[in-house]
Amino acid sequence: xxxxxxxxxxxxxxxxxxxxxxxxxxxxxxxxxxxxxxxxxxxxxxxxxxxxxxxxxxxxxxxxxxxxxxxxxxxxxxxxxxxxxxxxxxxxxxxxxxxxxxxxxxxxxxxxxxx
Amino acid sequence: xxxxxxxxxxxxxxxxxxxxxxxxxxxxxxxxxxxxxxxxxxxxxxxxxxxxxxxxxxxxxxxxxxxxxxxxxxxxxxxxxxxxxxxxxxxxxxxxxxxxxxxxxxxxxxxxx
Numbered sequence: 001x002x003x004x005x006x007x008x009x010x011x012x013x014x015x016x017x018x019x020x021x022x023x024x025x026x027x028x029x030x031x032x033x034x035x036x037x038x039x040x041x042x043x044x045x046x047x048x049x050x051x052x053x054x055x056x057x058x059x060x061x062x063x064x065x066x067x068x069x070x071x072x073x074x075x076x077x078x079x080x081x082x083x084x085x086x087x088x089x090x091x092x093x094x095x096x097x098x099x100x101x102x103x104x105x106x107x108x109x110x111x112x113x114x115x
Numbered sequence: 116x117x118x119x120x121x122x123x124x125x126x127x128x129x130x131x132x133x134x135x136x137x138x139x140x141x142x143x144x145x146x147x148x149x150x151x152x153x154x155x156x157x158x159x160x161x162x163x164x165x166x167x168x169x170x171x172x173x174x175x176x177x178x179x180x181x182x183x184x185x186x187x188x189x190x191x192x193x194x195x196x197x198x199x200x201x202x203x204x205x206x207x208x209x210x211x212x213x214x215x216x217x218x219x220x221x222x223x224x225x226x227x228x
Contacts, residue, residue, distance in 0.1 A: 004157070035218075042218060042219070042220045042221070043158075043203065043218040045215050045216070045217070048215065056215065091157055091158070093157075093158075103148060103160040103163055104150075104158070104160060104216065105160070106157030106158045106159070107157050108156055108157045109156075109157050
């Protein structure tokens with residue numbers, strides 16, 4: 001398996017633009033997580049899905065952020081409109097199992113820069 | 116606030132030496148996991164220790180867990196330059212609104228050749 005695949009690897013955009021980040025989890029994994037990493041706040045959980053259903057989105061910072069998982073092999077994280085403070089590395093991770101006891105497999109991340 | 120706090124924030128050692136990183140947490144946990152992150156890459160899972168376990172080994176890694184002190188340590192023996200990375204502890208917390216891992220801020224380990 002190729003692991004968790006994220007795209008794009010890097011994204012540079014201007015304030016106010018819409019940004020869409022994409023993630024393909026490992027086949028067969030039923031949990032998918034979106035994290036954001038910054039120097040100031042470290043690694044923060046934004047939202048996670050179980051069997052394509054959003055379970056906890058309490059980490060989503062504002063209504064400008066939305067995430068979807070239309071099927072078991074694809075998820076998107078959208079920011080509209082984007083702001084400079086959204087600049088961060090966004091990671092997608094997936095896991096196999098019924099609970100958070102299972103280890104996470106991370107993608108390589110999307111480095112987002114909002115100018 | 117972060118559930119786990121790593122100590123030290125940065126550690127620099129010579130190749131061949133042992134590296135010890137500590138993690139403290141605040142609430143009861145189901146398990147604690149350690150991850151490694153190389154610069155510009157995603158996190159990679161290293162080892163998981165459950166709340167009813169006290170010690171676990173994996174190759175050159177040794178993890179201990181003291182639930183009474185709410186702390187864990189990661190020992191890397193005979194370190195190599197390739198071990199240079201950031202190391203994070205992550206706690207799976209027992210009574211939260213959902214299933215989640217909470218990560219600490221990490222320890223930056225530099226192994227000098």
